[in-house]
Amino acid sequence: MIDSHCHLAGEEFAADLNEVVERARNKGVTGALCILAAEKDDESRQADLVKQVWPDVRFAAGIHPHQAGEFANDSAGAIQTVRRAVLEHRACAIGEIGLDYHYDFSPRDVQQAIFRAQVELAIELDLPVIIHTREATDDTFRILREAGGGQVRGVFHCFTGDEAMAQAAFDLDFHVSFAGIVTFPRSEGIRAAAKIAPAGRFLAETDAPYLAPVPHRGRRNEPAYVAEVVAKLAEIRGAPVADVAAQVTANFKKLFGDGGSHSNVTA
Numbered sequence: 001m002i003d004s005h006c007h008l009a010g011e012e013f014a015a016d017l018n019e020v021v022e023r024a025r026n027k028g029v030t031g032a033l034c035i036l037a038a039e040k041d042d043e044s045r046q047a048d049l050v051k052q053v054w055p056d057v058r059f060a061a062g063i064h065p066h067q068a069g070e071f072a073n074d075s076a077g078a079i080q081t082v083r084r085a086v087l088e089h090r091a092c093a094i095g096e097i098g099l100d101y102h103y104d105f106s107p108r109d110v111q112q113a114i115f116r117a118q119v120e121l122a123i124e125l126d127l128p129v130i131i132h133t134r135e136a137t138d139d140t141f142r143i144l145r146e147a148g149g150g151q152v153r154g155v156f157h158c159f160t161g162d163e164a165m166a167q168a169a170f171d172l173d174f175h176v177s178f179a180g181i182v183t184f185p186r187s188e189g190i191r192a193a194a195k196i197a198p199a200g201r202f203l204a205e206t207d208a209p210y211l212a213p214v215p216h217r218g219r220r221n222e223p224a225y226v227a228e229v230v231a232k233l234a235e236i237r238g239a240p241v242a243d244v245a246a247q248v249t250a251n252f253k254k255l256f257g258d259g260g261s262h263s264n265v266t267a
Helices: 017-028 041-055 065-071 075-088 110-125 138-149 163-171 189-196 222-235 241-256
Strands: 001-007 031-037 057-062 092-102 130-133 154-156 177-180 202-204
Touching: 001 202, 001 222, 017 041, 017 222, 031 041, 031 092, 041 057, 057 130, 065 075, 065 092, 065 110, 075 110, 075 177, 110 130, 110 138, 110 202, 130 138, 130 163, 154 202, 163 177, 163 189, 177 189, 189 222, 202 222, 202 241, 222 241
Parallel strands: 001 031, 031 057, 057 092, 092 130, 130 154, 154 177, 177 202
Antiparallel strands: none
């Protein structure tokens, strides 16, 4: 199986990265998508070490809505920053990007402008996007429709919506990715969405180091724990664990491809 979203280049894994990767492999995790903050040089440097330790890791790079304020009135600078990171790490996706109205760490109009610009870049580079949305569903879908123009593809990561939101994502030909929250006792709506997801449209992730699944809740999350997410998805969908593991792997490869480079990405 593949962990479709984790933050292995973060400082949380600097001290024991080798052991983290070994535990993941021992659980049958054959690869992961490591999300990079395009504007953070320290993550970029750590990504090189992640690749050395786990050659099967792929990368995505983007500007998170929390950091969008660093590029207020400078969408061109934001795009230059993302483009550089995509090229340097042979990124297979742009993300995570989107809107977060829960914390509002960046002004909403700035979040929207930087989100829109990155969607347009994804179309230019023919790369999928990885969407972060929190308390901003309507604006997120609006921008995907307006800036995406029916050409953008991608995934709503760490899905926390209900069946209606999931269906809206599927209607845009997007995937949804389920994280450890799907195992939490009060996540009935998320489990309902997981049950109706078309076989070819769902992924599994950890979002490590955040949101460890039951029975690891309260600890640092790590890619090995995606096995718990896959097991819960199998239970929800009434399918063998091996079949769901194979399905999320196939879905990941269909969305993100098998290679790490992209011919349209230039400096």
